[in-house]
Amino acid sequence: MKIRKDLILKYNQAGPRYTSYPPANYFHEGIAADDFKRAISQSNHERPQNISLYVHIPFCPRLCHFCGCTTSGSKDINVFRSYIDALKTEISQVAQLLDPGRSVTQIHWGGGTPNSIPLDMVQEVMDLFRSHFKIEPHAEIAMECSPAYLEFEDIDRLAAMGFNRLSLGIQDFNDDVLKNVNREPSKHPVDQLANRMNENGFKGLNLDLIYGLPGQTPENFKKSIEKAIEVNPNRLATFSYAHVPWVKKAQSVLEEIGIPSAGEKLALMEIAYGLLTENGYMSIGMDHYAKPDDDLYQAFLDKQLHRNFQGYCTRATTGQVYGFGCSSISQLDSGYYQNKKTIKGYIESIGNTGWAVERGYQVNTDEKITRTVINEVMCNLFVDFNEIGKLFGKDAAEVKEIVGYDVDKLALFLADNLLGIKEEKIKINADGSLVIRNIAMTFDPQLSVNQNQYSKTI
Ligand SMILES: C[S@@+](CC[C@H](N)C(=O)[O-])C[C@H]1O[C@@H](n2cnc3c(N)ncnc32)[C@H](O)[C@@H]1O
Numbered sequence: 001m002k003i004r005k006d007l008i009l010k011y012n013q014a015g016p017r018y019t020s021y022p023p024a025n026y027f028h029e030g031i032a033a034d035d036f037k038r039a040i041s042q043s044n045h046e047r048p049q050n051i052s053l054y055v056h057i058p059f060c061p062r063l064c065h066f067c068g069c070t071t072s073g074s075k076d077i078n079v080f081r082s083y084i085d086a087l088k089t090e091i092s093q094v095a096q097l098l099d100p101g102r103s104v105t106q107i108h109w110g111g112g113t114p115n116s117i118p119l120d121m122v123q124e125v126m127d128l129f130r131s132h133f134k135i136e137p138h139a140e141i142a143m144e145c146s147p148a149y150l151e152f153e154d155i156d157r158l159a160a161m162g163f164n165r166l167s168l169g170i171q172d173f174n175d176d177v178l179k180n181v182n183r184e185p186s187k188h189p190v191d192q193l194a195n196r197m198n199e200n201g202f203k204g205l206n207l208d209l210i211y212g213l214p215g216q217t218p219e220n221f222k223k224s225i226e227k228a229i230e231v232n233p234n235r236l237a238t239f240s241y242a243h244v245p246w247v248k249k250a251q252s253v254l255e256e257i258g259i260p261s262a263g264e265k266l267a268l269m270e271i272a273y274g275l276l277t278e279n280g281y282m283s284i285g286m287d288h289y290a291k292p293d294d295d296l297y298q299a300f301l302d303k304q305l306h307r308n309f310q311g312y313c314t315r316a317t318t319g320q321v322y323g324f325g326c327s328s329i330s331q332l333d334s335g336y337y338q339n340k341k342t343i344k345g346y347i348e349s350i351g352n353t354g355w356a357v358e359r360g361y362q363v364n365t366d367e368k369i370t371r372t373v374i375n376e377v378m379c380n381l382f383v384d385f386n387e388i389g390k391l392f393g394k395d396a397a398e399v400k401e402i403v404g405y406d407v408d409k410l411a412l413f414l415a416d417n418l419l420g421i422k423e424e425k426i427k428i429n430a431d432g433s434l435v436i437r438n439i440a441m442t443f444d445p446q447l448s449v450n451q452n453q454y455s456k457t458i
């Protein structure tokens with residue numbers, strides 16, 4: 001299947017990625033630990049009742065120039081030790097406020113590179129989780145790993161700790177491209193890592209790739225995608241390189257090497273889209289692909305797909321998210337609570353008070369309604385104003401008024417045949433999914449786009 005490149009270029013403007021609503025740039029410092037504590041207690045009476053746990057590990061042995069994540073190059077074992085101790089304190093503090101009857105359906109380790117710290121430390125945290133929480137037998141337990149530091153035995157150990165999904169950061173299989181971005185290739189062949197995961201009964205493997213890096217060409221990127229397909233993961237993400245040097249100064253280095261233009265990036269995206277869809281992968285949103293029998297694709301078909309800061313998930317697995325570690329964000333029904341961003345600031349704050357929240361946002365009912373509409377647009381490409389209204393005791397007209405619905409704002413998308421409107425329902429088609437951020441922006445009554453605030457679609 002071909003993508004309509006003309007459309008993507010036409011709608012290529014800066015805008016929020018809507019991993020949360022309101023987006024994280026709305027968070028403010030009027031929110032502190034006491035608000036978070038109250039929100040945790042209140043969350044015991046809110047939906048969803050199930051719990052998702054997120055652990056942030058802000059360490060990488062070597063820093064990639066393109067990286068947009070919150071991480072550091074620290075390799076000091078004493079810093080790791082203090083960080084894990086702080087994490088354990090924070091987990092115990094949160095657990096004391098949570099209703100022990102609630103169960104955990106999702107645990108996600110992200111970073112940084114969680115597999116770059118000693119696995120004994122991972123084990124300590126997992127043991128603590130098990131001592132504090134009721135973890136569902138089928139909970140999704142996942143870690144983002146860099147294959148540069150992943151040994152076969154690590155996979156065995158992670159399996160023994162209960163991990164059942166791994167996401168491997170490949171970015172590109174081409175060594176020259178990796179050199180340009182200061183990244184080490186996988187230590188072992190990735191297909192052999194995948195085999196070891198299969199032997200250990202893992203349920204899911206995801207590969208992350210990025211397009212738009214210096215040195216990527218249609219020819220070499222095609223080979224990388226073909227190699228990724230050979231590994232046969234259940235899921236694949238091909239992220240558009242987000243260039244935000246005003247936030248991440250290290251990215252400026254890449255300008256000197258030469259970053260592909262929007263048109264060149266689009267050609268890379270088209271290669272990924274074409275090869276993946278021809279080889280049994282279904283496209284979910286703009287960046288993500290899944291095998292047809294994967295939970296994620298099934299949830300998309302059933303309009304049950306959801307998103308949190310960790311990525312796409314199914315409504316059945318994700319719950320309210322309690323985040324641990326520096327920069328981590330707890331996403332509760334009532335709002336967002338983000339920890340201090342620096343490792344030092346986080347460890348000190350936990351040491352002094354047991355808490356590290358430094359900013360956040362409390363969501364009112366109108367914002368919850370907008371959040372639901374935008375989530376439906378971004379994940380399920382479908383909005384039913386009546387159904388959303390029912391969740392909040394409102395009718396379709398009231399929901400539309402809250403999100404500033406105006407059919408004129410959708411006129412361009414209608415003219416380009418990207419969506420259809422029937423009664424109180426909006427259905428976005430496959431072409432529309434490629435400009436989904438632009439469509440979502442029309443349902444955001446608070447939107448104000450400052451050029452240097454958000455990355456562009458392409
Ligand atoms: C925490 S990392 C994954 C685990 C590990 N640190 C690694 O790199 O293998 C999360 C993912 O974010 C993506 N990422 C990081 N910086 C990005 C950027 N500037 N633009 C788009 N994607 C980015 C990469 O694909 C990366 O795999």
Ligand code: SF4
Nearest residue numbers: 060063064067069112
């Ligand atoms: S992409 Fe991954 S390995 Fe590279 S610096 Fe970012 S978090 Fe670390």
